[in-house]
Structure formats: C-alpha cells, structure tokens
Amino acid sequence: ASWIRLGVDPPEGAGWTEFRAWRDSQSAAAPTAVVAPDDECNIIYSSGTTGLPKGIVHSHGCRLHWAADVGLALRYHSGAVTVCSVGLYSNIMWASMLATLLVGGTLVVMPAYSSKSLLDVIERHRVTHGAFVPVQLQRLLEEDFGGRDLASLQALMCCGSPLPLPVKRAIPRRLGCELIELYGLTEGLVTTLDPEDFERKIESVGRPIPGQQLRLVGDDDRPVPPGEPGEIVGLGCLTMERYHNRPDATLxxxxxxxxxxxxxxxGDIGRFDDEGFLYLVDRKKDLILSGGQNVYPADLEAVLVQHPAVAEVAVIGVPSERWGETPLALVVARGPDPVAATELRDWANARLGKQQRIAELRFVESLPRNPNGKILKRELRREHQR
Incomplete structure (x- = not known):
C-alpha cells in the first residue's frame, strides 16, 4: 500500500495528525460536492523574480493534465518514493505531488531543507524521485557522499532557473541516477531534456512534452526565422485560466x-536547433541594451561561473552615459581567498565577445532569492542601479 507521510519525524506537541487515523475517521459516503473540469483548483503565486508575484489560476482539468503529462515525462510509477524538498506552495512540488499521487506512489515531505537532511531522507526512505531547484543541487554537491547508500535513486528533476553546466554534468555522475532538466512556467508550459538526449544536447532544455506547442516571436510579434532567437510562446493543455484579479496582466x-x-x-528568449531542441538565451526583462547591442546576462554568467573562485553570480545592466547600459557582475566568492575583482573581471572579458564585456565586478556576501531559490534581479537592480 502507498501512503502520504505528513512530515518526517514531526516534533512532539506540534499538533501533527497521523494521516491514516485522519483518513479512517472520515465518512465512507461519496462526497456531495461535484467538481467539473473547468472549476478552479488552485491559485499559485509566481516567483516574482522580475516583478511583483501574480496569482496563477489553474482548473481541475488542467491540474489532471499536469499530473498525467508531467508524470510520464519524469518517469513516475507506482513504486516511486518522491521527496518533497521545496515548499508545498510551489508549483515545482505540486507537479511532483500530483504525479506521484496519480500513479499511486509515496510522498515524503521534508519539514525543512538542508543537504545533509536530504541525504538522510534518501537513505532512510529509499527515495527514488525528487524535484529540485539549481541552488539545492549546487549545495548538495558540496556534501561528502562517502559511505552513503543512494542506490535507490532513479530520476531527479531540476527546474526553476537555468542549471549551470558543471552542476548538470556532475549530478548524474555523483548520485548515480538520471537527471531530467525541465523548463516551464507555473502559468503552463513544459519542455524536458530526457536522459537519452542528455549528453549530446546538454546545453539545451530539451523538447516540448506531448500536448505542448512552442513558437518563437520577435519584437514585432511575428514568428522569427528558423535559427533566430525570439520570445518563447506556448499553447497546450497545461495553460492557466488567468491571473487572479489581474485582467491587465493576463492580456x-x-x-x-x-x-x-x-x-x-x-518573457523568456530562446532558440531552436534543427531537431527542435530549445536553448534558453535569457529573460526578456533582463536583456541589457549596450551601445545598441543586445547583451544577454546569462551568457556572461555562464562564463563567470566556470571560474573556481566563483560560487554564485548574477549580471544586471546599470546606467552608462556612454553606452546607455553596461553589464555589472555581482559575485559570491568561493573560499576564503577570492581573487581581486578586477582580475576576475579581466579573466571573464578575455573569454567574452567585445560587445559583451563586463564594465564592473563587485563581490557580495549573498544574492537575494525567493523561497524557490530563484535570484531576485529586481532587488539587485533596485540596490545597484542607483
């Protein structure tokens, strides 16, 4: 039999209810409420990385498609034991929970996340599946796996923001399981990079799952020519009903x-290759217009994160009298002896195109993140563009 474990080792006196006792105390009669596919199921708020969060309304029919389609894409089955390591308010966890419940698997809900406690949970409950954000996997790789029995792991999913290539390569090797990178929005759109395509298409985020259509459109709202970057637009059964009380934002x-x-x-810029694999370029709102040239912060971040002295990095545009905007790199150093800011900037600029060069690099103690681990660039712009 499969079950839901409400918390792992819940503290005494905290008011936890044992699920089976709660279930068995309920009436055996069929519920009187009738739920139609078009009825509203939930309102989940967006991450607010570029602006204020918005309430995303999903219907029950839409949520059933999320469970079935994502469950197939992420390879859930009745024997799956899924760890919930992100807050249950997150669509990342909703997708994992619904898919696991649909196939009759088991959910293990962590009261709070740490890399060590995750490893403990995997060993104790023989976890097979899980969904994570990049910063969790980055920190997990810093742990010592010596003596750990992680052989139960089958497939892990990562989503929420682009996964740095060094981390992307290391996770399957270190954990001995498949890694499926998912690109998608709570508003409704999903691509996956499947394990069969992992090595040869590792820089992509895969292809749309069945039932999803994607196109790329330019600033003129017309489809872009093949091979050209454009804003990603999507159509399919996973799409939200609307933003709650925000018809302006819905439009x-x-x-x-x-x-x-x-x-x-x-709001994301991407490009397709000739096999239909999607490559993320950057967030449209994060684009830096420097001297009339489009500069994508993600390209600069991808170079900087390869330096051994860099733990985390975010690039934003700041005002420039000469260029309009120029790139500013904000870096969290790795280790007690970081390199000089100018030395690191010059190292990166030597590997970037002339139009991409970083004007200034600053070390910071940390980068602001939302509860799902996404970097809040609107907060960085507010602080550093003054």
Whole structure:
C-alpha cells in the first residue's frame, strides 16, 4: 500500500495528525460536492523574480493534465518514493505531488531543507524521485557522499532557473541516477531534456512534452526565422485560466496567432536547433541594451561561473552615459581567498565577445532569492542601479 507521510519525524506537541487515523475517521459516503473540469483548483503565486508575484489560476482539468503529462515525462510509477524538498506552495512540488499521487506512489515531505537532511531522507526512505531547484543541487554537491547508500535513486528533476553546466554534468555522475532538466512556467508550459538526449544536447532544455506547442516571436510579434532567437510562446493543455484579479496582466501575457488562438507569453528568449531542441538565451526583462547591442546576462554568467573562485553570480545592466547600459557582475566568492575583482573581471572579458564585456565586478556576501531559490534581479537592480 502507498501512503502520504505528513512530515518526517514531526516534533512532539506540534499538533501533527497521523494521516491514516485522519483518513479512517472520515465518512465512507461519496462526497456531495461535484467538481467539473473547468472549476478552479488552485491559485499559485509566481516567483516574482522580475516583478511583483501574480496569482496563477489553474482548473481541475488542467491540474489532471499536469499530473498525467508531467508524470510520464519524469518517469513516475507506482513504486516511486518522491521527496518533497521545496515548499508545498510551489508549483515545482505540486507537479511532483500530483504525479506521484496519480500513479499511486509515496510522498515524503521534508519539514525543512538542508543537504545533509536530504541525504538522510534518501537513505532512510529509499527515495527514488525528487524535484529540485539549481541552488539545492549546487549545495548538495558540496556534501561528502562517502559511505552513503543512494542506490535507490532513479530520476531527479531540476527546474526553476537555468542549471549551470558543471552542476548538470556532475549530478548524474555523483548520485548515480538520471537527471531530467525541465523548463516551464507555473502559468503552463513544459519542455524536458530526457536522459537519452542528455549528453549530446546538454546545453539545451530539451523538447516540448506531448500536448505542448512552442513558437518563437520577435519584437514585432511575428514568428522569427528558423535559427533566430525570439520570445518563447506556448499553447497546450497545461495553460492557466488567468491571473487572479489581474485582467491587465493576463492580456499582457497573451499572444494571438493568425488563426486567433491565444498563446502564453513566457518573457523568456530562446532558440531552436534543427531537431527542435530549445536553448534558453535569457529573460526578456533582463536583456541589457549596450551601445545598441543586445547583451544577454546569462551568457556572461555562464562564463563567470566556470571560474573556481566563483560560487554564485548574477549580471544586471546599470546606467552608462556612454553606452546607455553596461553589464555589472555581482559575485559570491568561493573560499576564503577570492581573487581581486578586477582580475576576475579581466579573466571573464578575455573569454567574452567585445560587445559583451563586463564594465564592473563587485563581490557580495549573498544574492537575494525567493523561497524557490530563484535570484531576485529586481532587488539587485533596485540596490545597484542607483
């Protein structure tokens, strides 16, 4: 039999209810409430990385598609034991929970996350599946796995923000399981990089899962030519109903094609290769316009994170009298003896194009993140653009 464990080792006197006792105390009669597929199921708030969070409304029918489609893509089965390591308010966890429940698997909910406690939970409960954000996997790799029995692991998913390539390569090797990178929005859109394509397409975020259609559109709202970058728009059964009490935001997030179909705007810039694999370029709102040239912060961050003295990095645009905007790199150093800021900046600029060069690099103690681990660049801009 499968079950839900409400918490792991809940503290005494904290008011926890044992699930089976609660379940068995309920009436055996069928519920009187009738739920239609179009009825509202939940409101989940967006991460607010570039602006204030918005309430995302999903219907029950939409949520059933999330459970079935994501469950297939992430390879859940009745024997799955899924660890919930992110807050249950997050769509990352909703997708994992719904998929696990649909197939009759087991959920293990962590009261709080730490890398050590995650390893303990994996060993104790023989975890097979889990969903994580990049910063969790980065910190997990810093742990000593010596003597740990992690052989139960089958497939882990990572989503929420781009996964640095060194981490992406290291996770399957260190943990001995498959890693599936997922790109998607709570508003409704999913691609996955499957294990079969992992090595040859490692820089991509895979292809749309069945039932999803993606296009790329330019600033003129027309589809871009093949091979060119553009804003990712999506259409499919995972799409939200609307933003709660925000018809203006719902309209802003809508692109209408020539047939009158309403597609979801993602605000992300991407490109397709000739096999239909999607490559993320950057967030549209994070784009830096320097001297009339488009500079994508993600390209600069991907170079800086390869330096051994860099633990975390974020690049934003700051005002420049000469160029309009120039890139500013904010770096969290790794280890007690970081290199000089100018030395690290010059190291990165030697590996970047002339138009991409970083104007200034500053060391910071930490980068602001939301509860799901995404870097809040709006907070960085507010602090450093003055």
């Amino acid at each position: 802003e997030a809508t692109w209408v094609d020539a047939e009158g179909r309403r597609w979801l705007r993602t």
